[in-house]
Amino acid sequence: MPPAEEIDGDVFVSPVYLAGSTYTGDPALRPLLDAGFHRLDDDLGNIYLSSPDQRIRVGWLPEGEDDALWRITGHEQPFAPPRWLATFDHYTPVEIVAAFTTALAEDQTHGNNTSGHGRLGTSKVETFIPLSEAGWRFSHGPYASSIQPPDRLALVTYITKRLNHHEEISDQRSKWTVSGGTSGYSSEWLGTFTTHTPAHLVAATMNRLADPAPVARYDRHLPERNRAASRITPVKPPVPSPLDIQRAAVARSRSTVARTVIPSPALVYRTTTALPATAPARRH
Template identity: 85%
Template sequence: MPAAEEIDGDVYVSPVYLAGSTYTGDPALRPLLDAGFNRLDDDLANIYLSSPDQRIRVGWLPEGEDDALWRITGHEQPFAPPRWLATFDHYTPVEVVAAFTTALAEDHARGSNASVHGRIGSNRAEPLRPLAEAGWRVAHGPYLSVSQPPDRLALVTYVNGRLDHHEEISDQRSKWTVSGGASGYSSEWLGTFTTHTPAHLVTATMNRLADPAPVARYKDFVPERNRSAARITPVKPPAPSPLDIQRAAAARSRSTVARTVIASPALVYRTTTPLPAAAPARHR
């Protein structure tokens, strides 16, 4: 297998937390749009989605006022302050965000209130379970619970103590933080979840974070500092089907006949236009 620096063009990258951003929101917006969320675009290219009952709101904000590219909130009532807030910054892999929004869309499709209040029986340990099952180290301290993968290039933290709700909703503090990438500006990304963010939505995000399945990227989109640590493989063209092979053979056959005709104009003349008969000899 060629070294990562020798590969160019379209690639597969694993783990997802080292893949970098695609700088597009479509994969994370699409599940919500397919679920019937309303869409509003402003003249700055920001996109706002809301559930039909106006209790879930999603902003994709490339021209927002801070580093949060994604701001997602859940509300008790349409005009109530947010019950919970989730954010993801510009460098977050869109597949991580899509895991969260897909879970939101599934709640909406089931007609469930779980996307606002959570599921009965959920607990704070639930989101850490998929990480532990994937081999991440989980350590519980008096203030923080911390989880990291074996390569130590991602980090999930959970604050064990009670936080002020208004500080959380104003994005000053967060119950959960998740980040990834090698150290360095534009290589690390950050996501946050406040205390009342439903545990199953956080769990969906952690499931994708722990999933070793590679994601597609253009090589230059993978942060340079991450390339030596990530597993990067070229995208191979798909193997031709029997029908593809048959069509290619037919095309080559037609091409060979055409070249023969073009290269032998005399043959074309002889086979399409008879030669004039010789003039009869004159008798003297």
């Protein structure tokens, strides 16, 4: 649960894949900025980040040309075409995106170039382990494998056959799809990863997806159709420390102490000179 000073909402919601979007990019952008990524803003409100070596590009695009709010690419060389692409749409919980970008930031901090090259530091099997340990259930088909939680309101799909790289980079197809709030054939939000997306970045996303830790939201912003399946609890005010209690007691004692106010000579003068004449004088 986040510290009291970081709470931004009036309820806690779990699981995260049913919490909906906060429509802000700050929690996912901050790890990258702290890791030294360069920032560029355009006149429309879009934000573009690039790693110091120019091999990782991140776009937060509320005024983009499609429904992908986040577009993240890795390049083997600064001017080379993208090696891999990850996207998240407008409705994706920002905590899911932040798990991905935090792993990117850690690579940058430790001088790890695997993110740009798209080399796999983690096997694809290992990316499913957090979900499997959380009780998610596998389903295997001839062309794809999928895994869902017991409530069947999220879905991770992995295409087993080889895909065309150009189609993937142009966002026509994706090796991985991650969605939440799934009901029937529709979903509340969608994320995608192409074939060469480093598996440790995908694994970081899966870890947060399976994490039961609640997230803070404003009650009126929760997706209506997810409410019945979500665990929603009010945010409780922080418990005061002994020092807070002592300070409050001192403040109350000071406010109840009677004060004796001695009027100044000037006030006495103004008061006496402003009195009306005596009654006998008016009768005379």
